Amino acid sequence: MAPRSRWEDTDPARFVAAVENPVRRRDAGTLLDLLGRVTGQEARMWAGSVVGFGEYHYRYASGHEGDAPAAGFAPRKAATVVYLSDGVGAHEADLERLGPHRRGVGCLYLKDLAQIDLTVLESIVRRSYESLTAGTFGTRAREADG
Template sequence: MARDTPTTWTEADPRAFVAAVTRPGRRRDAEALLALMERATGQPPRMFGASIVGFGEYRYAYASGRTGHAAAAGFSPRAAASVVYLSDGVGAHTDALARLGPHTSGVGCLYLKDLTQVDLDVLEEVVRASYTALTAGTYGLRAREGGDATSAPR
């Protein structure tokens, strides 16, 4: 039997959340990410949980039977770095990320310490491609299984 993970959208104001970021550099980056992701997705920002600014929504279904909804694009201004969530996996964006500038990454996360040091056009390209892959239908891969986003089952 499929287990559906509940969506955790909140009524909190994402612009107020960003305005309340205490570190000036991180707040500047969060304001830039807010505008960039709105352009890339065409969606308004919403709070996903307590600390993720999300844009749009995608449905996922895994072979295990787990299903749910999540933000199709999102970021969080963390203390150490701004985190950009790429739920289709960073491996799906290897070529673009090689052109991005200074960053580190996890399986589905891109960590950016200073947005003034990266190519924002490339970042917008990555966010748009990830959003497009995730919202094309029901997404069936976990980020660690990603690779080429165009090959993901829909």
């Protein structure tokens, strides 16, 4: 049985305009433009609250496989999340110059893009996107060693 697609028909611009927190809404608008420019892809909604760009296929050693956005973000209550599915470790040097952020295994938590070096963020997103779309990606973010 093929996995069902988690892409949705919701308009990403409408989703962004409806974000309640004004800083998150402003940042989401900035990321909508930045990720679209970096990836050359149109924004699409993924799984209800992730704005995704492009798609990559992953296949793990366990046999589990699927498709996911190759770049994306989600405006959350506490912070905006930028997804780096190739793992944050792959971007260590750039993250030192990014500005205030928190890290997860495969994501950045950004409270205010006005405090972030957007040129550095653009470089990080571009390299992550290129890595993920180069072919089948077989490493979980938590297993990537950067």
